[in-house]
Amino acid sequence: MYNRVAGALVVLTCLGIPAAAQDAAVLERRLDAQAVEARRAQAHFEAYQDTARHLLRRLDTLRAGKVVVLTEQALKPFADSVVRTAVDSLQRVAGTALARIEDHVFVIRVHVWNPWERPEPGDTDMVITVMTTAGRTVREWRGKKSVAMQADGLVHHVLYVLYSDTDSYLGAWLGRNVVPDTVTRLQWMELRKAIVSAIPAVSRRCYDGDIRACAIALELTPGSDPIMAWHDPASRRRAVAVLKQRARRHDEAGAARCDAGSDTDCVTLLLRLMESTALPPLPTFGRTALAMVALKLGGEGALDRLLSPGTMEQRLATAARVPIDSVLRVWHNQVRTSSMPSRDLTGDIVAASLLWIFVLGFISTRSSRWR
Amino acid sequence: MFREIFVTQWKWTRTVVLIASVIAFALPLTALQAAHSAQNAETFVWQMERWGPSYSVLAAAVGLLVALAAWANDHRGRHVYALALPVSRARYVMMRLGAGAAFVIVPILALLMGSVLVAWFGGIPTGLNVYPVALTVRFALAALVAYAIFFAVSAATPKTAGVVLGAIAALLLVQYGLSVANVRYDVLSRVADFLFSSPGLLSVFAGRWMLIDV
Numbered sequence: 326m327y328n329r330v331a332g333a334l335v336v337l338t339c340l341g342i343p344a345a346a347q348d349a350a351v352l353e354r355r356l357d358a359q360a361v362e363a364r365r366a367q368a369h370f371e372a373y374q375d376t377a378r379h380l381l382r383r384l385d386t387l388r389a390g391k392v393v394v395l396t397e398q399a400l401k402p403f404a405d406s407v408v409r410t411a412v413d414s415l416q417r418v419a420g421t422a423l424a425r426i427e428d429h430v431f432v433i434r435v436h437v438w439n440p441w442e443r444p445e446p447g448d449t450d451m452v453i454t455v456m457t458t459a460g461r462t463v464r465e466w467r468g469k470k471s472v473a474m475q476a477d478g479l480v481h482h483v484l485y486v487l488y489s490d491t492d493s494y495l496g497a498w499l500g501r502n503v504v505p506d507t508v509t510r511l512q513w514m515e516l517r518k519a520i521v522s523a524i525p526a527v528s529r530r531c532y533d534g535d536i537r538a539c540a541i542a543l544e545l546t547p548g549s550d551p552i553m554a555w556h557d558p559a560s561r562r563r564a565v566a567v568l569k570q571r572a573r574r575h576d577e578a579g580a581a582r583c584d585a586g587s588d589t590d591c592v593t594l595l596l597r598l599m600e601s602t603a604l605p606p607l608p609t610f611g612r613t614a615l616a617m618v619a620l621k622l623g624g625e626g627a628l629d630r631l632l633s634p635g636t637m638e639q640r641l642a643t644a645a646r647v648p649i650d651s652v653l654r655v656w657h658n659q660v661r662t663s664s665m666p667s668r669d670l671t672g673d674i675v676a677a678s679l680l681w682i683f684v685l686g687f688i689s690t691r692s693s694r695w696r
Numbered sequence: 697m698f699r700e701i702f703v704t705q706w707k708w709t710r711t712v713v714l715i716a717s718v719i720a721f722a723l724p725l726t727a728l729q730a731a732h733s734a735q736n737a738e739t740f741v742w743q744m745e746r747w748g749p750s751y752s753v754l755a756a757a758v759g760l761l762v763a764l765a766a767w768a769n770d771h772r773g774r775h776v777y778a779l780a781l782p783v784s785r786a787r788y789v790m791m792r793l794g795a796g797a798a799f800v801i802v803p804i805l806a807l808l809m810g811s812v813l814v815a816w817f818g819g820i821p822t823g824l825n826v827y828p829v830a831l832t833v834r835f836a837l838a839a840l841v842a843y844a845i846f847f848a849v850s851a852a853t854p855k856t857a858g859v860v861l862g863a864i865a866a867l868l869l870v871q872y873g874l875s876v877a878n879v880r881y882d883v884l885s886r887v888a889d890f891l892f893s894s895p896g897l898l899s900v901f902a903g904r905w906m907l908i909d910v
Binding site: 514515517518519520521522523524532664666667668669670671673674675676677678679680681682685686688689690691 | 824844852
């Protein structure tokens with residue numbers, strides 16, 4: 326609805342542009358008409374917000390500390406089970422930080438199937454809608470009607486509100502992701518692969534042990550120029566080579582000079598393309614893994630400290646209660662040293678194969694040809 | 697008696713085994729050669745992954761050809777010689793099975809040699825690991841499972857083969873009938889899941905076959 330209002334205002338404004346050429350009376354009538362439309366759009370928007378607030382008031386309320394869950398009367402027992410299952414997890418992970426979500430509510434309702442959906446008989450999906458008390462919808466999520474699944478969904482979305490909706494700076498740094506409880510060895514290994522595959526030179530320096538390079542690659546301090554901070558001349562040349570189609574469209578001669586070794590042309594091209602942020606030194610997961618490390622090091626109250634003001638470098642150090650270099654060293658060590666046996670050969674596969682070999686061997690001896 | 701069976705079966709099987717061994721030795725080296733053109737570790741791993749199915753196909757082929765070679769001459773002679781031997785029939789089958797299994801080991805060792813060469817001299821990108829032993833063990837299990845399957849089929853009567861083929865045909869017919877009746881139940885997917893997911897008969901063939909991985 327809000328977009329319609331904005332769109333209506335833009336259209337009305339565009340309609341008003343030719344009025345400069347018309348006489349004053351016509352202009353005045355146009356302005357009056359626009360004012361009437363704007364007031365009507367504003368009334369629609371306020372009515373929508375009133376409807377959302379009215380809807381919220383009609384639902385039953387469940388509370389788990391600072392977490393407010395709304396649901397219909399018929400779903401109250403189910404929602405109560407969900408909240409009870411979720412609350413321990415939330416207290417353990419978020420602790421005192423939960424006070425920051427006071428102006429958010431979580432609505433649990435049954436999903437109404439769309440005409441093009443073909444559910445199995447007896448299937449019921451539930452929807453968790455995250456809203457502010459002012460009626461703004463933050464996010465919606467749908468899952469099967471299972472207490473465990475809905476509890477996981479509720480925990481995830483409470484954390485999403487904490488990380489992304491209450492703190493836009495942290496949310497942007499985390500790429501609107503939730504910091505996981507733990508990072509598996511496989512995820513650390515995939516992160517290592519991404520780091521050694523990245524184009525920017527700062528990624529390789531980070532992998533080789535330069536902790537300051539890791540801080541740059543993780544964008545812990547805002548303001549540095551990515552083209553100069555992330556790259557050296559060789560990696561700028563590689564970056565332009567990766568983007569060569571677009572580079573040639575912009576400046577074919579400059580792309581050729583860059584390829585021949587002219588760093589000035591490489592810098593000019595990258596500035597024009599503004600694509601250096603499309604070749605990030607680390608995937609966003611690297612940052613969420615770093616946040617996870619800081620929270621684990623910091624223990625109780627770490628999340629609350631992470632949400633305090635400051636640059637990411639300051640926040641992570643405060644959350645972990647150790648200098649940022651120590652946090653980065655732990656993170657770097659995990660990236661470098663995580664390993665596991667081959668994923669392609671598991672105990673199940675070995676056991677099943679040996680079993681079938683013996684069974685088939687036995688069957689061969691029991692063939693009627695041989696009896 | 698096992699020695700005689702071993703020697704005669706080797707004569708029937710050696711060509712197949714030697715060709716399979718050469719292919720098994722060359723496969724890791726060829727995959728590495730193809731992956732060396734990759735610009736970064738991610739692309740390198742992707743290139744290696746593309747060669748993964750080759751290992752499972754080779755394992756299945758080795759099992760099939762060695763099993764067929766084990767019984768081809770007996771089938772031609774209508775098992776007269778086998779039935780005339782002064783050993784129990786079950787023991788005779790076990791000796792044939794054991795001899796064939798021993799021959800399957802040759803291409804397995806060849807694959808291990810090729811994989812170890814890749815590990816020692818391959819110039820693997822930083823951050824990646826080589827798994828020569830895991831790949832070879834998996835190849836060995838796959839080849840032996842394939843050998844056991846085709847050995848059992850070859851050792852069986854035509855009636856048994858007919859039963860197996862009939863069962864497959866019946867599955868296809870049932871799936872067709874269900875789709876005509878507009879019943880949303882995928883029988884073939886269920887059967888495929890049963891066979892290929894652990895601990896199914898063919899589960900060793902499913903999944904990734906990675907000599908080099910993260």
